[in-house]
Amino acid sequence: MSEVVLTVRDLRASYPVGASERLEVLGGIDVSVARGEILALVGTSGCGKTTLLHVLSGLHAPSGGTIEGSRDSMAMVFQRPHLLPWRTVLDNATFGLECRGDVTDANAKASALLSRMGLGDHLADYPHQLSEGMKQRVNLARALLVEPEVLLLDEPFAALDVRTRRGLQEDLLELWGEQDLTIVLVSHSLDDVVYLSDRVGILSEKPTRLQELTEIDLPRPRKRGTLALLECVAALEAKLSL
Amino acid sequence: MDASGAPNAERQRTWPAHATALGFLISWELASRFELINPVLVSSPSRISVAGWDMLSTSGIYPDLGFTLGVFALSVILGVGGGTVAGLALGTHKTLYQALNPFVVATNALPKIVLMPLIMLWLGVGFAANVFLGALMASFPILVSTFTGVRSLEQEYMVLARSFRASKWTIARSVVLPGVLPYVLSGLRVGVNYALVGALIGEFFGADRGIGYRMNLYMANFQVDQFFVCLVLVALFAVACTSLVHRLEQRVERWRPSALGRSGGM
Numbered sequence: 001m002s003e004v005v006l007t008v009r010d011l012r013a014s015y016p017v018g019a020s021e022r023l024e025v026l027g028g029i030d031v032s033v034a035r036g037e038i039l040a041l042v043g044t045s046g047c048g049k050t051t052l053l054h055v056l057s058g059l060h061a062p063s064g065g066t067i068e069g070s071r072d073s074m075a076m077v078f079q080r081p082h083l084l085p086w087r088t089v090l091d092n093a094t095f096g097l098e099c100r101g102d103v104t105d106a107n108a109k110a111s112a113l114l115s116r117m118g119l120g121d122h123l124a125d126y127p128h129q130l131s132e133g134m135k136q137r138v139n140l141a142r143a144l145l146v147e148p149e150v151l152l153l154d155e156p157f158a159a160l161d162v163r164t165r166r167g168l169q170e171d172l173l174e175l176w177g178e179q180d181l182t183i184v185l186v187s188h189s190l191d192d193v194v195y196l197s198d199r200v201g202i203l204s205e206k207p208t209r210l211q212e213l214t215e216i217d218l219p220r221p222r223k224r225g226t227l228a229l230l231e232c233v234a235a236l237e238a239k240l241s242l
Numbered sequence: 243m244d245a246s247g248a249p250n251a252e253r254q255r256t257w258p259a260h261a262t263a264l265g266f267l268i269s270w271e272l273a274s275r276f277e278l279i280n281p282v283l284v285s286s287p288s289r290i291s292v293a294g295w296d297m298l299s300t301s302g303i304y305p306d307l308g309f310t311l312g313v314f315a316l317s318v319i320l321g322v323g324g325g326t327v328a329g330l331a332l333g334t335h336k337t338l339y340q341a342l343n344p345f346v347v348a349t350n351a352l353p354k355i356v357l358m359p360l361i362m363l364w365l366g367v368g369f370a371a372n373v374f375l376g377a378l379m380a381s382f383p384i385l386v387s388t389f390t391g392v393r394s395l396e397q398e399y400m401v402l403a404r405s406f407r408a409s410k411w412t413i414a415r416s417v418v419l420p421g422v423l424p425y426v427l428s429g430l431r432v433g434v435n436y437a438l439v440g441a442l443i444g445e446f447f448g449a450d451r452g453i454g455y456r457m458n459l460y461m462a463n464f465q466v467d468q469f470f471v472c473l474v475l476v477a478l479f480a481v482a483c484t485s486l487v488h489r490l491e492q493r494v495e496r497w498r499p500s501a502l503g504r505s506g507g508m
Contacts, residue, residue: 057405076405082398086420086497098416099406126497146406 005069005182006033006056006150012064012207013048013055025051027207028065033150038176038183040193042240043203049186050079052208053152056184073149077156081139083127089114090123092138096146106145113141117171133164137171144175153185157192166224169196173221190240194232195222202239212239285466290474293467303456307475310441310453313372317437318430320373321380325433326426328381329388330418350386354379354440358447372444372452380437384429391425392418424498427491434483442476 011029014022025048033039041049054060056067057076075096083092093110097103114123117137127135136156143151157165169192176183187193193200197216204211214236218228267287273279274286281289297303332339332346358375365371395418403413445454453472460469 058407059401059405072407078398078402078405080398082396082402084399084417084420088497095402095416096406099403099408099412101409101412128497128499 003035004032005035007068010065011062013051013060014063024207027209029210031201031210033182035182036180038197039199040185040187040197041201041203042193047203047205048208050154053154053186057152074152075143075146075148076152077140077143079155079158081135083135083138085127088124088126089119089138093141093145096142100146110145117141133160136168150182153183155187190233190236194229195224285470289467290470294471297471306452306456309451313376313441314438316373317376317380317441318434320377321433321437322384322430325381325384326388329385330392333389333392350382355443367448372441375444376437376440379440380433383432387425387429388422391422395421424495427494431487434487435480438480
């Protein structure tokens with residue numbers, strides 16, 4: 001295994017329920033992620049996948065365990081794009097840089113990336129003028145512009161139609177290949193997971209633990225609809241339904 | 243494409259209002275000329291025009307206009323500042339909201355005019371008391387609107403900013419203020435009129451200067467024409483202020499889908 005950029009040991013998280021009780025969501029997660037790896041996390045709805053990403057990104061404090069890896073080098077792509085409606089596409093893309101106080105050449109960097117992602121003609125548009133796919137591209141660009149070591153993706157393809165979803169995944173893979181990115185992806189779609197990731201972590205019911213880690217041993221670039229890929233999806237589906 | 247399309251559309255939209263105003267003025271003038279109504283009590287457009295020319299061509303009214311404008315301007319500044327800060331504070335601090343909300347609701351419901359005797363007792367008759375009433379009246383619609391704006395701001399935007407490690411100052415500057423600004427302006431549209439009402443009421447109550455003082459004086463002396471001149475000046479000024487705020491709102495809210503094709507306002 002190459003250099004490890006993120007190690008999580010016995011990570012626990014809980015939410016308050018009522019006045020004094022707490023609901024334990026994460027019951028002790030252990031996992032390591034290597035540089036340049038795409039790790040997908042799958043599990044049933046509400047099992048705590050998003051909570052895990054929130055804890056990793058620092059949005060939610062863990063109740064126990066350790067996270068080794070700089071949180072400043074992580075950026076999160078949310079399921080909904082959350083574009084600020086009063087900002088143009090360009091200004092939304094630079095929002096992450098602005099939050100981190102890194103505004104040098106922000107517009108130039110954002111313009112270049114957005115143009116590459118097919119949004120060059122929409123820099124001055126407002127979010128309501130964009131399709132869902134375009135919004136999600138801005139969402140991805142905003143996170144990539146802060147040049148994270150680890151990109152946390154919280155079901156970013158869930159609300160997209162098949163064609164847009166595939167286009168965005170191709171963009172993501174292209175940028176991943178170029179930028180030495182490490183990706184932790186949460187998804188419900190096993191097709192997407194198998195197509196994109198190097199390893200898949202299957203999460204148990206609450207309190208969530210990592211039940212199993214499976215390698216996706218398929219060469220890249222992968223092709224959709226091939227027998228090998230479909231077999232991988234079927235095997236994963238069988239493990240999930242156990 | 244017809245280049246004169248936009249002006250034509252504008253004419254189409256405004257002609258009913260222009261026709262109504264013209265019809266009203268002609269009817270008023272005729273009714274007054276033929277003494278269907280008492281011209282001493284209700285004047286007429288021509289008498290008001292003559293009185294207006296007399297008043298505006300001599301310098302007598304200008305110090306009073308200046309005084310009222312000064313009270314109004316300061317009332318708006320203090321009202322906007324106070325209302326915005328209070329709205330932001332109540333919207334963002336739960337404990338402060340719980341502590342002060344009953345007082346805010348009670349004061350908001352109270353007709354502010356009943357406070358004028360007390361304000362005059364504390365601040366004396368004149369400029370300071372009038373500004374206080376004007377600012378108090380202007381601040382509440384802005385406070386309520388700003389508070390609503392803060393509460394309507396999507397929490398996801400805060401979460402997004404926090405995910406990028408934004409400081410509290412960055413969140414305030416880049417998320418809260420731009421998100422709340424349309425609400426502040428919406429409150430301001432009402433607030434400017436309230437500030438004007440407050441300034442004039444203060445002058446009605448007891449002052450030796452200002453347009454309100456003059457209106458009081460003209461009515462006491464049965465100078466109805468001159469009273470109407472002041473009324474027209476106040477109405478024109480109020481319309482100008484409202485239009486200005488409306489334009490500002492359109493400029494600030496150009497990102498809204500509904501901003502396209504929206505026109506007019508009250």
